[in-house]
Amino acid sequence: MTTLLDRTSFGAAANLVCRECGATYALGPGNACEQCFGPLEIGYDDSRLAQVTRDSIEAGPRTMWRYGGLLPVSPVVDLQVGCTRLVRADNLARELGMNSLWVKDDSGNPTHSFKDRVVAVAASAARTLGFSVLSCASTGNLANAVAAAAARAGMRSVVFIPHDLEAGKVVTTAVYGGTLVAVEGNYDDVNRLCAEVSGEQDDWAFVNVNVRPFYAEGSKTVGYEIAEQLGWRLPSQVVVPVASGALLTKVDKAWREFSSLGLVEPSPYRVFGAQATGCSPVSAAFKAGHDVVAPVRPSTIAKSLAIGNPADGIYALDVVRRTGGAIADVSDDQIVEGIRLLARTEGIFAETAGGVTVATLRALLASGQLDPAEETVILNTGDGLKTLDAVAPVAKPTATIAPSLAAFRAAGVA
């Protein structure tokens, strides 16, 4: 594909840089280094980044694009994503014996998960690079976000999902009218297939394959928002659910950028990762002290996190170890308990990934790895309405009664 690129559309982005060997490439599609096959990420022009100030951010829209000066593309596809609520969780903190706890609730995004952020950047980059088809391999939430963004942008979407995905994620993708392909395999099979398809369909933008460097940068806005919402400062601890590991690494990147640009006073923080035991390759590597992540075959109700071969796993390990955090994992029963605990104490209904995070917070407190006295932010990345099956067996009417006062009295619910 040949496209004449207008450099101003790419904001402060300067090039693509290999994370492993530092080789640089012109901005464009691509996610692997031609020298060493390492992953590519966006390189920025530092003097352009330095123009971003608290005032310039505060003068921006009440969406993630208020941080546009720190993102690699202009918002050509915009569903008004981001600026989700940061909720003080005093009830949950009390229950867990903590001093200060916040929930960053990304279920409030247009398609009810944090994936709208990565897709906003990927879709804008795809459009700017001249693609007219938006595609992805998805564990569910990405499917929703890609289909909705493509609809909004007038692009075609072709979304690939594992065939056994939750109904709440299939319906909420198909409704946007794009092409939805259910693949008889798990996410890692779907992802492998998409890598092959993208070789053939090089005029399709696979948001998490050939425009992945742009995609991943969208996750930084979670970190930026937390810092701004705390009054331009960083918390001491953060707990992040881990699928590919990209979100975890980008929260850290956001806080390092804010610190080096003088947007917050630099202060130490520890980054913690949360996984489901049924798909915990990064947690297993952390516990074993390994630098490599051995792939696993996922089996967990937390399907949105069920990536057995996580692309950014080793970089997530780096961030956790460098900041003095940890990665832990929790069982499916604990995930359900985590969902119920957050709902019961704070009135927030998380999807399974949020249950993983709450339950992992509890596990990290029990093991003494996370400090209950230090200010902590946990991420709820998705909406419980999409994963009703997880809690349906334990979330039922207290009583079912005849419409009479006698029946009400007899039910003993007064």
Ligand SMILES: *Cc1c(COP(=O)(O)O)cnc(C)c1O
């Ligand atoms: C995709 C996803 C994550 C994690 O994303 P990665 O960047 O791949 O680690 C977390 N929570 C939910 C709900 C997701 O859909």
Ligand SMILES: [Zn+2]
């Ligand atoms: Zn390289």
